[in-house]
Amino acid sequence: MFQQGPFGRHAEEIFDQMAKAFGGTFGEDFADKFRERALSFRTDIYEQDGRYYLEAELPGFDKEDIDIDYTASYLTIRAVRRDGKPQDDTRRIILSERRYGEFVRRFYLEDADREGIRALLKDGVLKLDIPKKDSPGSKRILIESEE
Numbered sequence: 001m002f003q004q005g006p007f008g009r010h011a012e013e014i015f016d017q018m019a020k021a022f023g024g025t026f027g028e029d030f031a032d033k034f035r036e037r038a039l040s041f042r043t044d045i046y047e048q049d050g051r052y053y054l055e056a057e058l059p060g061f062d063k064e065d066i067d068i069d070y071t072a073s074y075l076t077i078r079a080v081r082r083d084g085k086p087q088d089d090t091r092r093i094i095l096s097e098r099r100y101g102e103f104v105r106r107f108y109l110e111d112a113d114r115e116g117i118r119a120l121l122k123d124g125v126l127k128l129d130i131p132k133k134d135s136p137g138s139k140r141i142l143i144e145s146e147e
Helices: 006-026 030-038
Strands: 043-048 051-057 066-071 074-081 101-108 118-122 125-131
Antiparallel strands (some): 051 125, 074 101
């Protein structure tokens, strides 16, 4: 028979106790920050040649499970993984380590050209190519003489 080790069995209980103990010291959202991080995904962002490139690890997701939105200078990537077990499932779960639910990341990109954003999901990696808007830049103003 499979059994979960003593720490794994009580991990959620221990986490809740820590959140209660430190919540008053570090603020009400102390535990929420850790839970939020647990339901996110790893991402790399780099900039090159007037574009941003974002790569996010999303193994096991299909493109239909992922929603990408750019609104008010915020790029939001949302991926949903359902547990996949049928409603009438009578199995007794012994160990479940895979994470299910909604995984969300938000990034502030003020200068992104939303019409040009492209996305590709391949081998569990979501790749976004995000062009920057043409910035107005600066212009030197010459002073004219009246002569």
